[in-house]
Amino acid sequence: MTEKNITAGGARKGAGRKKGSGKFGEETKVIRVPESKVTIVKHWLSEQAEAEQQQKDLQEAQALAGDKLHIQLPDSSEKVLIPLHSHKVVAGFPSPADDYVETRLDLNDKLIQNKQATFLLTVQGDSMKKAGIHDGDILVVDRSLTPQDGKIVIAALDGELTVKTLSIKSTGTWLVPENDNYPPIPVREESDIVIWGVVTATIKQF
Amino acid sequence: MTEKNITAGGARKGAGRKKGSGKFGEETKVIRVPESKVTIVKHWLSEQAEAEQQQKDLQEAQALAGDKLHIQLPDSSEKVLIPLHSHKVVAGFPSPADDYVETRLDLNDKLIQNKQATFLLTVQGDSMKKAGIHDGDILVVDRSLTPQDGKIVIAALDGELTVKTLSIKSTGTWLVPENDNYPPIPVREESDIVIWGVVTATIKQF
């Protein structure tokens, strides 16, 4: 750092912020809005922007996923409240049904914390059998959660989405398949591995 | 109309447009909106303004009506919560959101066939480990389904609800725990065993 020369002068062709790099990804206009609606509109706009970002992520993921995992977005437009029984409460059978209802529970609410960042994946193969994840199961994946040691995560491996357990130890970071036939995979800076999201639930239909 | 005198000079106290006389009935602010959303937002705003005007008219009418006519107001608390996106259809706008609406999935729809007959149970114990059902899992139970061979069912055994696999063979009907530590239980006419419902799904949260 010399003090005499502070200029790095001259033109810089091609420099500058890129178009569409704003939060809306497109050009904007100013419009006049009644004060009481400003918050509502702004909130909606940011939600829309997020949803569009999510859409892009989804397309990207679908490109990566190939045929292995089938991705869907949750839709929690309509609320359905289902009575939730607790095993021990119902023990005093015969039960007049509703007396024993503990709470009513909406499955979307229960399973989806962060609507904007949540995806559903359908599992193919039994590679995570030991973790209770089987072929055909539906995984609920939250992209907004921080991957932590012991969490089950979705990782993009060689351009393919896979489900693995994340292991962060002193020996380094590993992706561990819950299947004895496959070895753990080391995660290094230079490797092309991206943790795509954290699995928050798995659903098995009979 | 004389030509000499064109002034009607002097101050006019109290003159001028009244506050809140605009179409929104309140003060406004300018905000920046992405171009593709301008039409949608404007449309929504004018609809909201109309609704509020109607509301005022109605109140006025009610004041006039006195006891003669009984006019009911719509629930205003509900009105406030009208979501902005419900109007994207009306806007006649090529909405990017529409592209992926079809791929969205409602977990309630997916998991619950018969809303009236469906209950959720929380599992205690690992007695069904081999069937992928573990402690803490949530079971989706449909009471309207007919129990069939191989189905996982909820059975009332000794005044307690348990989850078992139903086995209907030539040797008779059995309730089979998916756990090697417990023996199958024969179901006979005289036994006090009631099949309470059929498990259609199990949900595991991490």
Next chain:
DNA sequence: GACTATAATTTTTGTAACAGAATTCAAAAA
């Protein structure tokens, strides 16, 4: 040569400012 820091450049974004339209009232005219 590779990497880093920085200046240059461009877009974004919230807000202020402006001008024309709309609205309302008081004073003048009929």
Next chain:
DNA sequence: TTTTTGAATTCTGTTACAAAAATTATAGTC
């Protein structure tokens, strides 16, 4: 009294501006 007209004031869409953010080329450093 009624009508007309001009002044006063707010509304509203748009433009303008400045600070912030983002991006890249260049200079400097190791």
